[in-house]
Amino acid sequence: MASDWDYIYAVARIRVLETRLLSDTDVSTMAGLKDAAAVVAYLKDKGWGDASTQGKDPEAMLAAEERKTWALMKELGVDFSVFDVLSFPNIYHNLKTGIKEICTSGNHPEAFYADDKYDRDEMLRILRDKDYAALPEHMRACAAPAYEAMLTGRDGQLCDVIVDRACLEAIEAAGQKSRYKVIRDYAESQVAVTDIKIAVRGAKTKKSLDFLMKAIAPCRAFDGRGLAQAAFQGEDTLMDYLTASGFAEAAEALKKSYSAFERWCDDRMIRSIKPQKYEIMSVGPLAAYVLARLNEIKTARIIITGKANHLPENEIRERTREMYV
Amino acid sequence: MSMGMVLALMGAVLSTALAGMGSAWGVGVAGRAAAGVVSEDPNQFAKVLILQLLPGTQGIYGLLVTFITLSQIGILGGAQVADTNTGLMYLLACLPIAIVGLFSAYHQGMVSVASIGIVAKKPDQFGKAMLFPAMVETYAILALLISILSITNIPR
Numbered sequence: 001m002a003s004d005w006d007y008i009y010a011v012a013r014i015r016v017l018e019t020r021l022l023s024d025t026d027v028s029t030m031a032g033l034k035d036a037a038a039v040v041a042y043l044k045d046k047g048w049g050d051a052s053t054q055g056k057d058p059e060a061m062l063a064a065e066e067r068k069t070w071a072l073m074k075e076l077g078v079d080f081s082v083f084d085v086l087s088f089p090n091i092y093h094n095l096k097t098g099i100k101e102i103c104t105s106g107n108h109p110e111a112f113y114a115d116d117k118y119d120r121d122e123m124l125r126i127l128r129d130k131d132y133a134a135l136p137e138h139m140r141a142c143a144a145p146a147y148e149a150m151l152t153g154r155d156g157q158l159c160d161v162i163v164d165r166a167c168l169e170a171i172e173a174a175g176q177k178s179r180y181k182v183i184r185d186y187a188e189s190q191v192a193v194t195d196i197k198i199a200v201r202g203a204k205t206k207k208s209l210d211f212l213m214k215a216i217a218p219c220r221a222f223d224g225r226g227l228a229q230a231a232f233q234g235e236d237t238l239m240d241y242l243t244a245s246g247f248a249e250a251a252e253a254l255k256k257s258y259s260a261f262e263r264w265c266d267d268r269m270i271r272s273i274k275p276q277k278y279e280i281m282s283v284g285p286l287a288a289y290v291l292a293r294l295n296e297i298k299t300a301r302i303i304i305t306g307k308a309n310h311l312p313e314n315e316i317r318e319r320t321r322e323m324y325v
Numbered sequence: 326m327s328m329g330m331v332l333a334l335m336g337a338v339l340s341t342a343l344a345g346m347g348s349a350w351g352v353g354v355a356g357r358a359a360a361g362v363v364s365e366d367p368n369q370f371a372k373v374l375i376l377q378l379l380p381g382t383q384g385i386y387g388l389l390v391t392f393i394t395l396s397q398i399g400i401l402g403g404a405q406v407a408d409t410n411t412g413l414m415y416l417l418a419c420l421p422i423a424i425v426g427l428f429s430a431y432h433q434g435m436v437s438v439a440s441i442g443i444v445a446k447k448p449d450q451f452g453k454a455m456l457f458p459a460m461v462e463t464y465a466i467l468a469l470l471i472s473i474l475s476i477t478n479i480p481r
Contacts, residue, residue, distance in 0.1 A: 012358035018446060
């Protein structure tokens with residue numbers, strides 16, 4: 001395991017790269033541009049994309065930026081177990097998508113996330129062979145029941161609940177195990193906001209208490225059972241519960257709109273990693289840089305999609321995220 | 326060789342060894358940070374090189390005290406130390422730069438790494454960035470002065 005001293009070179013390099021991240025001013029400028037093409041041109045001027053994305057749609061450029069970020073982390077020799085909490089949602093998504101593709105005899109390669117180990121081909125092989133031992137340890141227990149739920153009951157929702165809950169538990173466990181505060185905070189924040197999202201959707205669609213109990217994962221930020229019961233009793237009770245649990249800002253954002261809440265979730269995460277700007281030697285600034293890059297790629301995607309769908313500027317601005325720098 | 330001579334020589338060796346170890350460590354960590362910055366922005370080479378070199382001065386101070394000591398105890402000049410008390414005085418006189426040099430270079434290296442981070446993000450703030458590690462230098466200079474004053478005033 002690398003010690004904090006081993007990250008001095010990488011952190012100094014990241015400090016230079018942070019100056020090239022998008023700022024709040026850049027985001028505001030992009031939101032004010034006339035169309036998606038102008039936003040893409042603006043990002044290309046900032047060095048986004050590469051030769052392979054020339055002439056392709058904006059999504060190729062955004063995917064290239066994500067690839068560049070991970071390639072940089074590999075080049076810096078970062079211990080990738082640090083990023084487990086970031087990769088879990090993608091591989092659990094691939095598991096869900098793989099189960100559904102097999103059970104419905106579908107063919108949707110575009111629905112899978114690229115992954116070095118658990119990409120579409122490998123996930124489908126594991127599921128077809130029932131070779132669950134090839135999955136990461138934290139994933140094995142949920143794979144068989146999720147597969148059974150879909151195969152025998154054709155219950156896609158139950159399959160999602162089983163896999164999503166296992167994903168949240170894996171994130172929480174990895175966060176608790178991490179010796180880095182930035183990762184612990186990120187894991188706690190991710191589980192908390194995902195639980196709130198499940199509770200809000202559950203309250204809106206009047207899900208049963210049993211369903212909510214199954215879907216909401218244990219969380220350090222609040223009592224999951226209490227959240228499920230509040231969601232079962234309705235949206236007003238849920239808002240009161242969130243306010244009483246120290247999530248008053250989340251409740252306020254939810255009262256405005258769901259997109260305002262989504263924005264609050266991401267802004268909360270960005271604020272929690274900002275102290276990493278003053279660390280001089282640990283993996284924290286590198287993890288913060290990755291989160292900041294993913295956040296700016298997500299924001300760029302929101303603006304490009306908004307412009308492509310002719311959303312009014314103020315609605316796009318409502319959805320844009322706070323930047324790291 | 327008398328015990329006094331052994332003690333005096335030990336002082337001369339420690340001032341270079343301990344201060345040099347601190348400087349090697351400080352310059353080493355600052356060098357890693359400097360390399361990180363230059364790999365992304367080669368234009369900052371001169372600025373980060375200065376910051377990297379700052380913790381190197383303690384090693385030079387230690388070397389200076391060693392030379393002065395050797396030139397007084399009959400190795401490079403002067404008369405050999407005959408009695409134990411005089412040798413002990415040389416040893417004690419060398420300790421300020423040896424010990425303060427070791428610890429100040431360590432801490433100056435850490436501050437230099439942080440200052441290189443400032444230059445990485447705001448190259449125009451180099452002047453301010455340099456002041457932080459320079460503050461640590463004060464204590465190495467004070468220790469150097471005390472060591473030199475002590476060595477040159479040992480009664481023979």
